[in-house]
Amino acid sequence: MTDELNSQGYDIPPELNGQVTITTLDKIYNWGRRSSIWPMMFGLACCAIEMICTAAGRYDFSRFGMEVMRPTPRQSDAMIVSGTVTKKMIPQIVRLYNQMAEPKYVVAMGACASGGGPFKEGYNVVSGVDKYLPVDVYIPGCPPTPQALMHGLITLQEKIDKQSIRTVRWYQKEAIEPIPVPVLGPDIMDPRQYEQIRKLSQQKLAEESQVEQNDSLDTGEANDVERS
Numbered sequence: 391m392t393d394e395l396n397s398q399g400y401d402i403p404p405e406l407n408g409q410v411t412i413t414t415l416d417k418i419y420n421w422g423r424r425s426s427i428w429p430m431m432f433g434l435a436c437c438a439i440e441m442i443c444t445a446a447g448r449y450d451f452s453r454f455g456m457e458v459m460r461p462t463p464r465q466s467d468a469m470i471v472s473g474t475v476t477k478k479m480i481p482q483i484v485r486l487y488n489q490m491a492e493p494k495y496v497v498a499m500g501a502c503a504s505g506g507g508p509f510k511e512g513y514n515v516v517s518g519v520d521k522y523l524p525v526d527v528y529i530p531g532c533p534p535t536p537q538a539l540m541h542g543l544i545t546l547q548e549k550i551d552k553q554s555i556r557t558v559r560w561y562q563k564e565a566i567e568p569i570p571v572p573v574l575g576p577d578i579m580d581p582r583q584y585e586q587i588r589k590l591s592q593q594k595l596a597e598e599s600q601v602e603q604n605d606s607l608d609t610g611e612a613n614d615v616e617r618s
């Protein structure tokens with residue numbers, strides 16, 4: 391363990407091996423976080439069964455320090471989106487993500503969470519959770535096997551290893567704004583696109599009124615011709 395943390399060029403005397411380490415702040419900070427990621431306990435569809443297998447005795451992701459799946463977002467570090475993201479569920483998923491404390495990570499597990507999967511064109515399915523949340527790791531497969539999920543989690547650990555305390559978003563001066571929760575009406579609406587939606591609807595209204603005007607002009611001209 392200390393070998394992995396030790397910075398190169400600093401020799402530790404043999405009698406202190408395993409007890410003392412000389413390292414950087416970034417390394418020890420990342421090592422602590424990557425070794426204690428607590429996933430949030432929730433699942434959306436069939437992929438969740440594979441996630442449950444990964445947590446159980448045979449694969450056992452507690453070997454990565456992920457022993458506890460937390461039933462509350464306030465104690466979770468990683469959101470494993472395991473399953474089909476429906477338009478009915480996405481407001482809840484975004485709300486849960488907002489309630490997680492920083493640092494937090496998102497893993498899109500399986501074809502559905504990554505891009506809609508076999509239901510991509512479905513009227514009720516979001517084509518990938520990354521339309522709303524910043525995804526850190528995508529895991530392909532339908533469903534991904536427990537081994538694939540473990541590979542995804544190791545990839546997440548490698549990503550954490552590369553972060554620096556100077557640049558991570560949760561230590562910047564600017565406040566981190568929560569992601570606007572999508573609104574489910576006749577269809578799902580992303581509040582970040584309200585301006586775009588307003589512009590498009592105004593454009594459409596203008597086009598329709600132009601067509602109506604042209605129609606009435608045409609009818610008027612035809613009547614004039616008939617009368618003459």
Ligand code: SF4
Pocket residue numbers: 435436437438472473474500501502503507508531532533534
């Ligand atoms: S990717 Fe496949 S296994 Fe996973 S939720 Fe979608 S349909 Fe089910």
